[in-house]
Amino acid sequence: MNELLSIFIGGENRIVLPFLLYPVILVIPSILLAGLVVIPHDKFPSAIKQILSIPLLLAVFMTPFGFTNGNRIIDLVAGVANYNLFLRFFELCWVGPLVQHRPVYATPESLWIDFWGCLRTFPKPAKEDTKDLKKGEVKQYTKDKKYYHILINLAIHLIEVDIICSWMTTFTSNEFCATWFERPKLFFAIYFFANLVLNGAFNSVGFSLHLFYCLVFEGGSYSSEQWRTLMIHPVMSGTLDDLWSHRWHQLFKSTWLAFPFRPVRILTMRLLNKRVKNAKSIGFIVASIAVFAASAGMHEYVIAANMGLPIYSRVFMGEQCIFFLGHGLGVFFEHVVELVVAPKLSKEFKDSFACYLIKRIWTMAFGYYTFYYIFNGFMAWGFQFDSPLTFSQPAIIKLVQTFPVLRDFVGTNILI
Known part of the structure; x- marks a missing residue:
C-alpha cells in the first residue's frame, strides 16, 4: 500500500510509460467522461452519471502524479491538459447540476466548440436584427x-522559439533562479525574452491546431475572419487588464468561464442580492479573481505533479498563487483607478504620451517584480531543457566565441 501511495506523490517516483502508451493512459478517462455526459439524460439518470464520474474524475486528476513520459515538455502539456479536463468535467457532472440545477448532459457539438472556441469563431443565429443579419440568420464567412x-x-513562430530557447538553455536551473537575486538586469532580459518565447510557443501550438483543422475539416482553405491568433505579443501590453483579457492566450477561456467564473458569480449574487445594491458588480469581481485562482491552481498542480509533493510542499508551494492572485488584485486596482481617478483627469492627459508611458511602466514593472514567483518552480524543474527546438545553439556558441564580451549574457550549460 505504501509503495502504491509513493507512486502518486509525483516527481521521480512516477511510472515511466512508453511514448505512444502515455497519451492513451492520459486520455482514456476523459474520453469515457465525454461519452458519459453526451448520453441524453432521459435515457441515463444524472445521479448514475455522477456516481460513475467519481473514479473517472479521480483518474483524470491523479494520472500526471502517477505516470510520466520522461520528457518534461510532454509532462507539462499532460499536466495542463488533465487539470483543465478535470475542471470541465467536474463542472458538467457536479458543479453545474448543483449550482444551476441542470442535468448532467452536454451535446457533442458543445464539447467540440469548447475545445476549438479559443481559436475559431462558431457562428450562432442572430438574436435580433442587425445591419448585416436578420434575427435567426447565421453569418456566412468567406474563405480567403x-x-x-x-x-x-x-x-x-517556431524560429522565434528556437532562437530564444537556444539562448535560455545555456543557463543551468540554478543560474536561472539566481539571476533574480544576483543579476537583476539579466533577469529583466530573461523576463522580456520569456514573454517572447511564450508568445512564440503558444502561437506555434495555435497555428498547428489551425493547420490540422484547416486540412482535415475545411478542405485546405479557411476564413481569416473566423480564426484568431492565440497570443498577441503580451510584452506590448499597456495594462494588466489588456495583458490578461486581450493579449494573453485564451486557451482555457471556455473551461474557466464554465468553472469557476459562472458558478462563483451566481453564488456570490445569490448571497448578496438582498444585502447590497451592487451585487452584480461584486459577483463579477469575485468571479474574476476566482479565474486567477484557477490559473494559480493549474500552475501549482503542474509543479506538484512533476517535482513531487515532498519537494513541492517544502520549497515551491504557494509561489504560483502569489503571482496569479497578485495579478488578479493588480487588475482590480486598475479598474478602481479607472472608476475613481480617470474621470478626474483631462482628456488631453489621458491621450498623452506621458499617460501611455506611465501605463507601460506600471505593467512592465508589475510583471518584472512578480515574474520570479511563476518562473522559479518551472526553471528549477528544468522543463526548458527538453525543448525540441534548440537548433540555433551552435550559432549562439560561435557568436559568443567571436565576441567574448557576450560571455556575460550566456550561462555555463554550454562549453565555449
Whole structure:
C-alpha cells in the first residue's frame, strides 16, 4: 500500500510509460467522461452519471502524479491538459447540476466548440436584427486564405522559439533562479525574452491546431475572419487588464468561464442580492479573481505533479498563487483607478504620451517584480531543457566565441 501511495506523490517516483502508451493512459478517462455526459439524460439518470464520474474524475486528476513520459515538455502539456479536463468535467457532472440545477448532459457539438472556441469563431443565429443579419440568420464567412498561409506563420513562430530557447538553455536551473537575486538586469532580459518565447510557443501550438483543422475539416482553405491568433505579443501590453483579457492566450477561456467564473458569480449574487445594491458588480469581481485562482491552481498542480509533493510542499508551494492572485488584485486596482481617478483627469492627459508611458511602466514593472514567483518552480524543474527546438545553439556558441564580451549574457550549460 505504501509503495502504491509513493507512486502518486509525483516527481521521480512516477511510472515511466512508453511514448505512444502515455497519451492513451492520459486520455482514456476523459474520453469515457465525454461519452458519459453526451448520453441524453432521459435515457441515463444524472445521479448514475455522477456516481460513475467519481473514479473517472479521480483518474483524470491523479494520472500526471502517477505516470510520466520522461520528457518534461510532454509532462507539462499532460499536466495542463488533465487539470483543465478535470475542471470541465467536474463542472458538467457536479458543479453545474448543483449550482444551476441542470442535468448532467452536454451535446457533442458543445464539447467540440469548447475545445476549438479559443481559436475559431462558431457562428450562432442572430438574436435580433442587425445591419448585416436578420434575427435567426447565421453569418456566412468567406474563405480567403489557404493552408500555406498558416505554414508561414507557424514557421516564423517556431524560429522565434528556437532562437530564444537556444539562448535560455545555456543557463543551468540554478543560474536561472539566481539571476533574480544576483543579476537583476539579466533577469529583466530573461523576463522580456520569456514573454517572447511564450508568445512564440503558444502561437506555434495555435497555428498547428489551425493547420490540422484547416486540412482535415475545411478542405485546405479557411476564413481569416473566423480564426484568431492565440497570443498577441503580451510584452506590448499597456495594462494588466489588456495583458490578461486581450493579449494573453485564451486557451482555457471556455473551461474557466464554465468553472469557476459562472458558478462563483451566481453564488456570490445569490448571497448578496438582498444585502447590497451592487451585487452584480461584486459577483463579477469575485468571479474574476476566482479565474486567477484557477490559473494559480493549474500552475501549482503542474509543479506538484512533476517535482513531487515532498519537494513541492517544502520549497515551491504557494509561489504560483502569489503571482496569479497578485495579478488578479493588480487588475482590480486598475479598474478602481479607472472608476475613481480617470474621470478626474483631462482628456488631453489621458491621450498623452506621458499617460501611455506611465501605463507601460506600471505593467512592465508589475510583471518584472512578480515574474520570479511563476518562473522559479518551472526553471528549477528544468522543463526548458527538453525543448525540441534548440537548433540555433551552435550559432549562439560561435557568436559568443567571436565576441567574448557576450560571455556575460550566456550561462555555463554550454562549453565555449
